Amino acid sequence: MKAQILQMSLDHRSGIPIYLQIIEQVRRRVSSGELHPGDQLPTVRQLATELRVNFNTVARAYRMLDEAGLISTQQGRGTYIWERPTEETIKQLKKKNLEELARNYLDETSRLGYSLEDAIAEVKRIHLDGSHTGREIQQGRQEDEK
Secondary structure, three states: OOOOOOOOOOOOOOOOOHHHHHHHHHHHHHHHOOOOOOOEEOOHHHHHHHHOOOHHHHHHHHHHHHHOOOEEEEOOOEEEEOOOOOHHHHHHHHHHHHHHHHHHHHHHHHHOOOOHHHHHHHHHHHHHOOOHHHHHHHHHHHHHHO
């Protein structure tokens, strides 16, 4: 079986870590039926080369997808879509993604000398201002509650 070519669109300026973008795009393609159980994915090295990103970035994305049960990496055989994600799997991946984003945000704000209170206050301010990002967060929360 030949590995799927994953035409991914990465946004290096979005502030969203590349490995999270890879996870989300694989998850979306499985959910939409574009990728099916048993489909083989490119190797970590192949995808890293194709996307022009660090090998470790793709390895981290694959590891998180594997831990969530969405893919299975078999030493010497390749990486395959394991199953169509259940709602629980999607929730777990989203939760992990949000945790990683929060950790990255807090690490960066701390590195820049801001307190936890400053970071939280800024998130609240942006959300209350009704900025684009705030609306997306609110819409995502409403969809998760359905």
